[in-house]
Amino acid sequence: MPPRSDASPSVQDSSALARGLAILDCLLRAARPLTLAEIAQATQLPSSTAHRQLQLLEQLGRTYRDAAGRHCAGAATLAPLPLDHPLNLLRRDATDVLRQLQSQFSATAVLTVFLGHQRLVIEAITGQHAIAPYIGTQAHAPLHCSVSGKLLLSTLDAAARAQLLGPSPYAARTAATLTSRKALEAQLERIARERLAVNLEENVEGICAQGVLVSTAAGQAIGALALTGASALFSPELRAAMLPVLTRNANLLGASLSAHAVARLLAA
Template sequence: MVSIPTSEGVAERRETESGALARGLTVLSRLHEAARPLSLQEIADSVGLPTTTCHRLLQSLDQAGYVYREGALYCPTPRAACPLPLEHPLNRLRRDTAPLMRELQERHGPSVLLIAFLGNHRVTVDSVAGSYSVAPYFDTNVSAPLHASVSGKILLSDRTPEQRDLLLGPEPFAARTELTIRDRSVLYAELEQVHQRGWATNENENVMGISAVGTRLAAPSGRALGAIVLTGPSRFFCNGNEAMRDDLRQASELLNTTSHAVRAMSQFLGI
């Protein structure tokens, strides 16, 4: 007799499969973060799973071509470590922007970041470290608050007031420093200026002693697809940021008008 799966059984199976997928992605993420081969026990300890469960997940990832074994250690394959093709719009944008970023860093001193907007998410596509003693660390996923960062303000300036409300939540906004803008009306007034002029600043608003200025990268439609940002110790900005703004604007305008990667990014993002 053929058994017909119930809706409850199908839902349970889907929940189990989605849970396994999430755990597998977590395992893969740990391998990326470690930046070295890991043993089964190290992976299990880092993700908080039993070794038997972790072993099954690693076997599935191995069969799918995302990890390989080096003796008793596990490593991500090229498919996992470098998933984007060389001609992907993000890689093309990185290559087009690299010479401009190096020139900006050498001329002004702070670190330079190329940030792309994937929906409401921000990703660091490339960086050039600044000329100062403390080595900066920039994560791929940009987690700085939207209301207290240059990339966040540029992203918000490209959204409607209703969309901003959903992204920011209720006021007063969280204070990162005593200079963080916490009032909605004050922030929205600044965002309108950012939208009109194409650049934004962060003067000790996220971390005391760290400032930034950046300009918008725009699709042919005018929508923001990312930003180029100069950021570093506030001493670099003590005489104002007008020269930085001018050079950043020139770099952004050059990319916006001549880079095929910018057009490819706009198609990739659907904007």
């Protein structure tokens, strides 16, 4: 049975657009061909509705059917961005940087771009340690207890932060999570000055992270460069060793033509 996504649109009383997106999301998450019955079950759509949507999606080139008649995500769904899109250019520029970081520190190296208040993972090179955190294409870890979230919050004013975070106390994911607005604001002010954020088992026990802002030469923050992995990889001494390497590579990425192209995309 294909996995259902809690993030998918509610399709019982939604528009045709939402139903079509729910089907595409189902196909992407399944990562294999699906029958009509499987899609209808996963999206909770009537078979007749799912069939009509799939016909339209196939006509638009968003899906296709294999030799057995099962439905698959099409090329335009799997890779919607052109190869020369700024995000793809930045991904290619970042790959070697992330590989070097992963090789040097054994942790998972991640580059995230801030799309408004969303955090898109451009690329991740998974660490080889026995405990390697799962990295998806969009960061969903709570803003107040994740490195990318804290770095994003540090670029916003107090009113915007409050709107995103909601009322305190914030949800405690572990005993180390900051739940007080006052304590979090103090930390965010420091992060804004130092451009450095850490997560010391604040989101998941046994997992830590450290990251820095990636900004263009003009000072526009476009994302975060981070290392994450088992807590044993993030002793004070190892974090101190990571910092100059992260900072140097973040500066290199921020100075790249691809980063400036992304900055123009975000400012458009």
